[in-house]
Amino acid sequence: MAEFDGGFARIAGRFGRVEPRRRARAYLLGLLSDVDTRTCWQLAEQAGDRTPHRMQRLLGEAVWDADKVRDDVRGYVVDELGDPDGVLILDDTGDLKKGSASVGTQRQYTGTAGRIENAQVAVFLAYASRHGYTLIDRDVYLPRSWTDDPARCATAGVPNHARFATKITLPGEC
Structure with missing residues (x-):
């Protein structure tokens, strides 16, 4: 504790x-x-x-402010778990959805189903070392069908500055 x-x-x-x-x-x-x-x-x-x-x-x-909390957690990770041999682990996970109003939802591949389904995908970045491991970043993947439709984004509360980014670059975009 x-x-x-x-x-x-x-x-x-x-x-x-x-x-x-x-x-x-x-x-x-x-x-x-x-x-x-x-x-x-x-x-x-x-x-x-x-x-x-x-x-x-x-x-x-x-x-x-979730982003400031994330930054504080990163600082803790550097101080407590930091190691020259530490690694970053990037992974995405899908949440199957029925509608199309949830941010980022569209028909797309998700490992959750093992096929193309209507889903919302989140990308997570973790840090692991011999001292421990933890999540250090997260973001919702916004497909081009979302980023190319400002009205849809506005309706769902997506910030105006949101732009398309590939899953591999998302955590660095946060």
Whole structure:
């Protein structure tokens, strides 16, 4: 727990109020726990809450900068896990979708299904060394069918500055 607390101390200041800071801590502890499914309901129960509302508020309404938290985590990784023989690991994962409104969703290959399906694809960058491993970056893959359609992007809340990038270059674009 001391190692977790040290790592969490790096990001705690990104939450301007004590309530979201406590909720973020509980959320992360839930993600690291052995709960079977990591939905807001299960994470809320793990934290001792009766409903998922506090967890949902943290993820959907609380004010905090995910990119700055990511940068703080990277700093922790460099300090605690950094090694000249460390490696970066890039991987994508698909989430099958039925509609077309979720950001980046289109018919595309996803290893989740092992074929072309309607899916949203996320790209993750991890760092691994003999000292440990962790995720250090993430992004949603936006196919050209999205980046070439500013109205569609605007409707889905995609920032104006978003441009097409291949999966291999995405984490560096964050």
